[in-house]
Amino acid sequence: MPADPPIRRIAHLDMDAFFASVELLRYPQLRGLPIVIGGGRRKVDEIIREKYSDRPLSEIPVEAFPLLKDYVGRGVITTATYPARQFGVGSAMGMMKAAKLAPDALVLPVDFDEVRKYSRQFKSIIREIAPVVEDRGVDEVYIDFTEVPGGQREGGRVLARLIQKAIQQQTGLTCSIGVAPNKLIAKMASEFNKPNGISIVYQDDVRTRIWPLPVRKINGIGPKAEVKLHKLHLLTVGDIAAQEREWLVDNFGKSYGAWMHDAAWGRDDRPVVTESEPVSMSRETTFDRDLHAVRDRAELGAIFTDLCRQVAGDLQRKGYVGKTIGIKLRYDDFRIATRDQTIDHFTDDPKTIRQVAGQCLKRVQLERRLRLLGVRVGKLEKAGAAVETAANEAPAPDGADTAEARPGTLDLF
Ligand code: DCP
Ligand code: MG
Numbered sequence: 001m002p003a004d005p006p007i008r009r010i011a012h013l014d015m016d017a018f019f020a021s022v023e024l025l026r027y028p029q030l031r032g033l034p035i036v037i038g039g040g041r042r043k044v045d046e047i048i049r050e051k052y053s054d055r056p057l058s059e060i061p062v063e064a065f066p067l068l069k070d071y072v073g074r075g076v077i078t079t080a081t082y083p084a085r086q087f088g089v090g091s092a093m094g095m096m097k098a099a100k101l102a103p104d105a106l107v108l109p110v111d112f113d114e115v116r117k118y119s120r121q122f123k124s125i126i127r128e129i130a131p132v133v134e135d136r137g138v139d140e141v142y143i144d145f146t147e148v149p150g151g152q153r154e155g156g157r158v159l160a161r162l163i164q165k166a167i168q169q170q171t172g173l174t175c176s177i178g179v180a181p182n183k184l185i186a187k188m189a190s191e192f193n194k195p196n197g198i199s200i201v202y203q204d205d206v207r208t209r210i211w212p213l214p215v216r217k218i219n220g221i222g223p224k225a226e227v228k229l230h231k232l233h234l235l236t237v238g239d240i241a242a243q244e245r246e247w248l249v250d251n252f253g254k255s256y257g258a259w260m261h262d263a264a265w266g267r268d269d270r271p272v273v274t275e276s277e278p279v280s281m282s283r284e285t286t287f288d289r290d291l292h293a294v295r296d297r298a299e300l301g302a303i304f305t306d307l308c309r310q311v312a313g314d315l316q317r318k319g320y321v322g323k324t325i326g327i328k329l330r331y332d333d334f335r336i337a338t339r340d341q342t343i344d345h346f347t348d349d350p351k352t353i354r355q356v357a358g359q360c361l362k363r364v365q366l367e368r369r370l371r372l373l374g375v376r377v378g379k380l381e382k383a384g385a386a387v388e389t390a391a392n393e394a395p396a397p398d399g400a401d402t403a404e405a406r407p408g409t410l411d412l413f
Helices: 018-026 043-051 095-101 114-127 152-169 183-189 203-210 223-229 237-241 244-251 254-264 297-318 351-361
Strands: 010-015 035-038 077-080 106-108 133-135 140-144 175-180 198-200 280-291 322-329 336-347 370-382
Touching: 010 152, 010 351, 018 035, 018 077, 018 133, 035 095, 035 198, 077 095, 077 237, 114 133, 114 152, 152 175, 175 183, 175 370, 183 203, 183 237, 183 280, 203 237, 223 244, 223 297, 237 254, 244 254, 280 297, 280 322, 297 322, 297 370, 336 351, 351 370
Parallel strands: 035 106, 175 198
Antiparallel strands: 010 140, 010 175, 035 077, 133 140, 280 370, 322 336, 322 370
16 A cells, blocks of 8 residues: 655745844843844944954943944834843834833844845755745745655654754744644644744644634735724634635635635645745935035935945846846825836846836926935846846837926936
8 A cells, every 4th residue: 555645744944033043142231132133234233343353242341232222314124132122122113112112222233134144044954954945035935845754753753843943053043833734724734833833733723723813814805904803803814714615706706716715714835836936126315414406416326326336246246137227216294106117138237227217216206305216126037047138238228217307307317
């Protein structure tokens, strides 16, 4: 008799307070303290390090680090350690607002190079143990446990523990893992026992462990869908599951409604995709103060050119070229505007990106002051695979996109 095929077991792994935990590796004296990461610049950090250049980083006194209550600026919190979260502060909260809740929390800036280094490292540790890994961004991955030796033991707990230990031993970082019959449930499960937790969910647990959760916990139900669900008096995943599929289709459209019904019942067949290619690369920056297209023209122009250079640098480093170039603005009233334009060849050239992005800028209103500016290159191909034309060739814009500057827009860039 052939053995039964193994049961599908998919893990979702998410690092704990990732950016903050990376900082704690070099400042272990701060462990256990409330810390928020944010503020953007590394200046503060450099001042401290210079002052204490006579000793290792781990011996800089805790008192030397800046406190959240002394922070002045418009930065937003990127993440917070778990002790800081007890005060109600967390990702995306303004730092000045957070200072009211946790005045004595320490503030550290993000070090992207360091974060990327650890991101690569923890992913490669996982791949050595379980090869089918889907990269989902800087601090999370899906892992297919199904065929991995030991992946079925205790529903995946044994393998999850092994991965957790290996990451902790080799990097000093902790993570949380959910193991479930599919990606959808695994993603929710990895949050159940954060930080440094493991949770195992079986298909039969959907009723008891998934249905009580608020609808937003389903990865794919965003703020807009949530508002609409609430209006229909559907608050939990179970509330959605209790609806007829046809009713959901009537209210949310054929594909989204049907997907929602499946999701609420914990059904999801998506495979773990090992090689995920990026669809776009972008860089954006929030200004220290709002800038005006005319009055701050020089400053804005320099930042814009810099962003284009950075995106071009990212493309070149990672070996991609792209065809669609776009911009994003956030006005002082927080409204967002985006424009993009597709050119007839693939590029990673900063000048070309600058030129096409400049064209896009002509198509937005520039009377209000700006808070944020971003540049994106999409429709990516691997550099070798794309048929390229000369790098310095002038981009030929799409017919539809050669709109004249409209009244009210400014020809600045
Ligand atoms: N991040 C960010 N901006 C946000 C949210 C997160 O830059 N609005 C960054 C900082 C986080 C990292 O991404 O450290 C991972 O995001 P998570 O949502 O996984 O948050 P953490 O890993 O910090 O905490 P948790 O333990 O809840 O996963
Ligand atoms: Mg995380």
